[in-house]
Amino acid sequence: MATTEEIRADLADIVNEVAGVDADDVQLDKSFVDDLDVDSLSMVEVVVAAEEKFGVTIPDDEVKNLKTVGDAVAFIERSQG
Amino acid sequence: MAPITAPTGAPHARIMGMGSYRPTRLVPNSEVVDAIDSSDEWIQQRSGIKTRRWAGPDESVQMMSVEASRTAIERAGLTAAEIDCVVVATVSHLLQTPAVATAIAHELGTDGAAAFDISAACAGFCHGIAMASDMVRAGSAKHVLVIGVERLTDILDLTDRGTAFIFADGAGAAVVGPSDTPAIGPVVWGSDGEQFDLIRQREDWRDVVGSDDQPGSGVMPHLTMQGNPVFRWASFAMAKVGQQALDVAGVSIDELDVFVPHQANMRIIDAMARSMKLPASVRIARDVADQGNSSAASIPLALDRMMLEGEARSGDTALLIAFGAGLAYAAQVVTVP
Numbered sequence: 001m002a003t004t005e006e007i008r009a010d011l012a013d014i015v016n017e018v019a020g021v022d023a024d025d026v027q028l029d030k031s032f033v034d035d036l037d038v039d040s041l042s043m044v045e046v047v048v049a050a051e052e053k054f055g056v057t058i059p060d061d062e063v064k065n066l067k068t069v070g071d072a073v074a075f076i077e078r079s080q081g
Numbered sequence: 082m083a084p085i086t087a088p089t090g091a092p093h094a095r096i097m098g099m100g101s102y103r104p105t106r107l108v109p110n111s112e113v114v115d116a117i118d119s120s121d122e123w124i125q126q127r128s129g130i131k132t133r134r135w136a137g138p139d140e141s142v143q144m145m146s147v148e149a150s151r152t153a154i155e156r157a158g159l160t161a162a163e164i165d166c167v168v169v170a171t172v173s174h175l176l177q178t179p180a181v182a183t184a185i186a187h188e189l190g191t192d193g194a195a196a197f198d199i200s201a202a203c204a205g206f207c208h209g210i211a212m213a214s215d216m217v218r219a220g221s222a223k224h225v226l227v228i229g230v231e232r233l234t235d236i237l238d239l240t241d242r243g244t245a246f247i248f249a250d251g252a253g254a255a256v257v258g259p260s261d262t263p264a265i266g267p268v269v270w271g272s273d274g275e276q277f278d279l280i281r282q283r284e285d286w287r288d289v290v291g292s293d294d295q296p297g298s299g300v301m302p303h304l305t306m307q308g309n310p311v312f313r314w315a316s317f318a319m320a321k322v323g324q325q326a327l328d329v330a331g332v333s334i335d336e337l338d339v340f341v342p343h344q345a346n347m348r349i350i351d352a353m354a355r356s357m358k359l360p361a362s363v364r365i366a367r368d369v370a371d372q373g374n375s376s377a378a379s380i381p382l383a384l385d386r387m388m389l390e391g392e393a394r395s396g397d398t399a400l401l402i403a404f405g406a407g408l409a410y411a412a413q414v415v416t417v418p
Binding site: 018040045 | 127308310313316317348352
């Protein structure tokens with residue numbers, strides 16, 4: 001099982017690649033939209049890359065609930081169960 | 082059973098010449114923002130679109146098609162009389178029947194060429210190229226004129242935040258004819274009707290007109306689109322289709338010179354390029370920034386521009402990939418004429 005920190009770090013790399021955000025800024029308490037300036041289209045790219053990286057499925061309906069990096073990491077942890 | 086003579090065609094097919102027509106009116110974001118309560122910055126960030134071409138009253142589907150076609154036929158080194166089939170890809174010729182292709186064939190001065198329209202929305206041009214290539218190789222036609230043309234402003238809701246700033250008008254044309262060597266690769270195409278509603282005409286014409294019992298809306302049935310799911314499909318599923326088109330053509334990604342995806346949205350183009358891991362050496366069509374999304378016309382407009390500006394040179398290997406309402410898609414590798 002990957003740790004919370006490992007998932008966060010991998011997710012940070014994805015956000016960096018998709019949206020050009022400094023990976024060190026991608027911390028659990030950060031909001032994708034308000035803090036990291038990741039808009040809805042970039043969020044789609046992040047989600048698709050995360051699905052491949054972590055082997056999970058993130059339905060469109062769920063994406064709107066993933067407001068912070070912590071929300072996304074928690075969802076991935078639950079999905080990996 | 083009487084013996085039937087089998088048709089005979091050319092060994093291979095190629096694109097012989099391209100042409101395009103852009104409406105004269107260039108519309109900046111500042112002209113569309115008020116009706117959708119938006120801003121130039123938001124539109125550019127969301128789509129990469131700075132301006133779009135919108136047709137004037139005299140720039141009809143037929144007029145734009147004829148202008149683009151005359152150039153394509155001339156560049157192919159042919160006369161209109163040598164065109165024996167005209168295929169028009171469009172969803173915005175608002176006369177249900179007959180096909181606009183017959184009027185175009187007549188105005189161009191073909192000798193009664195076979196002529197018909199196809200409806201595959203933004204994917205229409207690549208469908209047309211695939212059919213034309215097969216017709217030439219099978220012997221159904223020697224020189225096929227494929228036109229992608231739209232006047233989407235006629236079916237655009239200028240108050241719809243999801244579409245008003247995206248769509249545009251224009252025409253592009255290609256002449257496909259015989260070749261001694263392969264110059265149009267196998268098509269990779271398909272559809273996903275489960276997502277029929279993602280991009281569509283909002284309502285059926287009968288609901289517009291209504292009946293005695295049920296009065297119609299009386300309003301033009303505009304285009305509607307669900308942006309995020311379309312973005313996901315286009316950026317990722319279509320990147321895989323692009324790779325498949327390279328694979329079936331036997332072309333490696335390092336051998337690719339030019340990438341001409343449907344000019345839907347710069348964000349989709351960028352995401353596809355990332356997803357396909359295109360080498361930096363591949364020149365990518367980015368006509369959408371100035372032209373907007375002109376659906377079936379977008380690929381020939383973009384490729385023709387790259388040729389005129391020296392970004393695509395004769396003999397270059399180009400990947401064309403078109404995708405849109407249906408959902409429908411088609412992709413093939415071609416040699417730039």
